[in-house]
Amino acid sequence: MTDHGAVTEPGDADDATADEPAEDGEPTESTAQTGAESVIASLETAGVETVFGVQGGAIMPVYDALYDSELDHVTMAHEQAAAHAADAYGAVSGDPGICMATSGPGATNLVTGLADADMDSEPVVALTGQVPTDLVGNDAFQETDTVGVTTPITKSNYFASSPDTVGEDVSTAFALANHGRQGPTVVDLPKDVTTGETDVDPVEPAVPDTVDVQTHADDEGVAAAAQTIVDADEPVILAGGGVVKGDATEELYAFATEHEIPVVTTMPGIGAFPENHDLAMEMAGMHGTGYANMAVTLTDCLLAVGTRFDDRLTGGVDSFAPDAEVVHVDIDPAEISKNIEADHPLIGDAGTVLDQLDEAMPGSPETGEWVEQCREWQQEYRLDYAAPEDEPLKPQYVVEAVDEATADDTVVTTGVGQHQMWACQFWTYTEPRTWVSSHGLGAMGYGLPSAIGARVAADDDQSVVCFDGDGSFLMTCQELIVAVREQMDITVFVLNNEAIGMVRQWQDAFFEGRRMASEYPWVPKFDTFAEAFGADGFRIEGYDDAPDVIEEALATDGPAVVDVYIDPTEDVYPMVPSGGDNGQFALSEEHL
Amino acid sequence: MSERNTERDGLPGPAPEDRRRPKGRRSSQGIRIDPEAEAEHPPRRTVISALVEHEPGVLARVSGLFSRRQFNIESLTVADTQNDDWARITVVVEEPDPGIDQVEKQLEKVVPVIHVRELETDAVTRELVVVKVDADRPHEVHAITEMYNGKTLDAGPRTITVELTGDEQKINDAIDAYRQFGIREIARTGQTALARGETKTAVVPDHLK
Numbered sequence: 001m002t003d004h005g006a007v008t009e010p011g012d013a014d015d016a017t018a019d020e021p022a023e024d025g026e027p028t029e030s031t032a033q034t035g036a037e038s039v040i041a042s043l044e045t046a047g048v049e050t051v052f053g054v055q056g057g058a059i060m061p062v063y064d065a066l067y068d069s070e071l072d073h074v075t076m077a078h079e080q081a082a083a084h085a086a087d088a089y090g091a092v093s094g095d096p097g098i099c100m101a102t103s104g105p106g107a108t109n110l111v112t113g114l115a116d117a118d119m120d121s122e123p124v125v126a127l128t129g130q131v132p133t134d135l136v137g138n139d140a141f142q143e144t145d146t147v148g149v150t151t152p153i154t155k156s157n158y159f160a161s162s163p164d165t166v167g168e169d170v171s172t173a174f175a176l177a178n179h180g181r182q183g184p185t186v187v188d189l190p191k192d193v194t195t196g197e198t199d200v201d202p203v204e205p206a207v208p209d210t211v212d213v214q215t216h217a218d219d220e221g222v223a224a225a226a227q228t229i230v231d232a233d234e235p236v237i238l239a240g241g242g243v244v245k246g247d248a249t250e251e252l253y254a255f256a257t258e259h260e261i262p263v264v265t266t267m268p269g270i271g272a273f274p275e276n277h278d279l280a281m282e283m284a285g286m287h288g289t290g291y292a293n294m295a296v297t298l299t300d301c302l303l304a305v306g307t308r309f310d311d312r313l314t315g316g317v318d319s320f321a322p323d324a325e326v327v328h329v330d331i332d333p334a335e336i337s338k339n340i341e342a343d344h345p346l347i348g349d350a351g352t353v354l355d356q357l358d359e360a361m362p363g364s365p366e367t368g369e370w371v372e373q374c375r376e377w378q379q380e381y382r383l384d385y386a387a388p389e390d391e392p393l394k395p396q397y398v399v400e401a402v403d404e405a406t407a408d409d410t411v412v413t414t415g416v417g418q419h420q421m422w423a424c425q426f427w428t429y430t431e432p433r434t435w436v437s438s439h440g441l442g443a444m445g446y447g448l449p450s451a452i453g454a455r456v457a458a459d460d461d462q463s464v465v466c467f468d469g470d471g472s473f474l475m476t477c478q479e480l481i482v483a484v485r486e487q488m489d490i491t492v493f494v495l496n497n498e499a500i501g502m503v504r505q506w507q508d509a510f511f512e513g514r515r516m517a518s519e520y521p522w523v524p525k526f527d528t529f530a531e532a533f534g535a536d537g538f539r540i541e542g543y544d545d546a547p548d549v550i551e552e553a554l555a556t557d558g559p560a561v562v563d564v565y566i567d568p569t570e571d572v573y574p575m576v577p578s579g580g581d582n583g584q585f586a587l588s589e590e591h592l
Numbered sequence: 593m594s595e596r597n598t599e600r601d602g603l604p605g606p607a608p609e610d611r612r613r614p615k616g617r618r619s620s621q622g623i624r625i626d627p628e629a630e631a632e633h634p635p636r637r638t639v640i641s642a643l644v645e646h647e648p649g650v651l652a653r654v655s656g657l658f659s660r661r662q663f664n665i666e667s668l669t670v671a672d673t674q675n676d677d678w679a680r681i682t683v684v685v686e687e688p689d690p691g692i693d694q695v696e697k698q699l700e701k702v703v704p705v706i707h708v709r710e711l712e713t714d715a716v717t718r719e720l721v722v723v724k725v726d727a728d729r730p731h732e733v734h735a736i737t738e739m740y741n742g743k744t745l746d747a748g749p750r751t752i753t754v755e756l757t758g759d760e761q762k763i764n765d766a767i768d769a770y771r772q773f774g775i776r777e778i779a780r781t782g783q784t785a786l787a788r789g790e791t792k793t794a795v796v797p798d799h800l801k
């Protein structure tokens with residue numbers, strides 16, 4: 001992982017060599033800039049190219065400084081979408097995504113997106129307007145204690161106190177968002193600070209000197225862990241989001257294939273290991289595959305890399321990999337033994353430590369029988385769905401069909417619900433940074449804004465598709481106008497079951513089918529809705545029209561929305577009920 | 593484009609009761625245990641000391657961390673140190689060992705935190721308390737104050753207010769002794785502490801000195 005984004009040449013505004021301060025130390029007229037200009041210059045120095053945001057009173061000076069800058073600004077319809085777009089930009093590019101909002105309601109609208117980025121360790125920098133310093137604390141118009149509100153959901157945040165230091169605040173926030181375990185940061189910008197003048201030039205991003213991230217695990221620990229892995233009969237690698245974020249997929253591939261160890265992923269870890277490989281057991285946890293859950297439950301040695309052992313992964317901790325010696329590799333020491341005790345804690349960067357481990361391996365474990373067993377499970381519990389002749393369209397088929405019709409490097413984003421799980425299960429992910437979703441927070445509404453952020457970050461020839469639910473899409477569908485305005489090539493498949501389906505599934509399973517507030521028979525026609533925004537609208541009503549419409553929608557250049565009428569009774573399985581035992585996953589409602 | 597396969601008929605595989613099962617178990621704290629002898633860690637009381645950069649918001653971040661994670665905090669003191677740029681936060685927590693470990697690691701993550709450590713049981717710890725009692729029996733109150741090396745701060749016809757310092761046990765004992773007179777109000781500072789002797793309470797990296 002690189003610590004900083006690419007560093008570009010500072011812009012002309014801060015190229016002070018031509019206008020040195022006068023001899024008496026007073027700045028000359030031409031080197032002076034506003035705090036807002038300093039904010040923008042700091043972003044440019046950090047190599048930022050695009051900012052997502054919404055205008056407003058307290059942030060206006062910063063927007064004014066954008067007017068003359070080289071930065072692209074993508075105006076969003078809602079600040080939540082700006083934060084999600086920045087988050088997805090971070091997920092796809094690996095570099096911090098930047099979002100901006102005004103004070104008060106602008107800043108509070110960012111909160112869901114920041115909480116999401118915090119849970120998923122996505123690098124995001126939020127710049128928020130604030131009322132002038134002398135009004136702070138007075139309940140002034142559009143004042144919110146943004147630092148207070150965002151403290152529990154950010155890696156760090158700053159209240160800018162002077163035009164002289166605001167540039168450094170932004171640089172520090174950028175560096176921190178990107179350093180070690182990535183995450184969101186905030187700089188709150190009082191209006192007098194952004195309008196005030198300074199002659200201090202922007203500095204390169206650098207983390208505070210109290211921050212010290214260990215990238216290389218201690219050799220003794222590595223040697224002991226390597227011995228444990230070699231001695232194991234039934235080892236499993238559990239690859240988390242840290243493998244993807246740490247750009248350690250090659251090291252993981254080398255390690256797993258060299259030593260013939262099956263690889264299970266967490267949900268954020270999807271893309272860490274190619275799912276079409278023989279050793280790929282895919283995702284474990286609540287809606288993970290049966291074979292992944294068998295493997296993590298029965299393994300005698302779990303090499304967990306870059307995962308925080310979220311409860312959706314572990315189910316009840318008492319039954320999670322209970323026979324396994326756990327080797328836990330993580331860049332964040334606080335994740336070690338937080339939820340699952342590590343027998344071998346290895347603190348460091350995922351790729352570095354995997355290489356260290358590989359070098360320390362006295363040989364390879366004998367995994368022949370175990371790999372054979374895993375292959376049997378892959379057959380026994382293969383992912384499937386019923387598709388009888390007379391039944392309505394199954395969502396799983398749609399996911400498979402879109403996967404088949406698109407290139408391997410296609411980026412998939414999703415909302416939250418059943419459709420998200422089908423997009424996990426029935427798409428074959430083979431490359432890192434192609435799976436973008438709201439994992440830890442599970443925020444409905446993430447799908448479309450994240451597709452916009454992903455579109456900006458992705459290569460031009462890379463496709464971006466979004467699988468959304470009707471409920472999730474309704475939460476942020478106004479962002480379609482952004483995709484239309486920017487003529488972004490995005491295809492949204494709304495898997496429309498006229499319900500907030502995941503809730504309905506739980507009501508059917510655990511609340512005696514009392515479907516309180518979960519059926520949505522009043523959703524708009526999403527194809528005509530899309531057309532009203534100036535996007536292309538499509539509709540799929542069954543198996544007969546599905547292949548052609550999918551092809552046509554994908555071929556459309558700008559944004560397209562496909563309203564897909566799916567079987568409203570379809571549920572997501574396998575399933576481990578919350579806090580349950582992964583090895584006892586249900587294959588149908590009868591097993592619950 | 594994938595052909596539709598109408599033969600597909602749902603998820604295959606043995607039912608839960610027909611699957612191979614693991615032998616072991618973990619405790620609710622995620623620790624591998626012998627299923628026969630379940631061992632949960634009992635809470636213990638300890639003192640954690642953090643040296644932090646003295647900047648606005650540090651205390652809010654630290655205290656927010658405790659409340660959000662539901663750490664069981666007994667007392668928390670904070671003030672500046674020999675160096676104007678640093679403050680020392682002393683926290684007394686009562687947690688099982690994995691919780692104490694988490695407190696330390698989470699504190700370490702707060703950006704302005706320079707160093708965190710759990711102090712040894714022999715650390716020098718002190719607390720100050722101000723107690724206001726009824727003044728009906730002034731001589732007896734005075735005698736107790738003397739006994740605990742306290743100081744009378746204010747004595748009037750109705751109330752006597754005294755100050756005591758000491759370790760937690762001594763303060764608790766003294767408060768018990770004052771109860772006989774009728775305690776009106778108590779203000780305690782919470783514990784503050786330094787490691788004993790040559791042991792450093794906080795290790796400051798050279799580049800921060």
Ligand SMILES: Cc1ncc(C[n+]2csc(CCOP(=O)(O)OP(=O)(O)O)c2C)c(N)n1
Nearest residue numbers: 417418419444469470471472499500501502
């Ligand atoms: C912002 C938000 N509100 C509520 C929920 C609770 N929730 C989880 S899944 C779900 C249903 C999602 O419905 P939909 O987007 O239509 O997808 P489906 O499950 O039908 O595929 C709900 C309401 C949530 N995750 N996020």
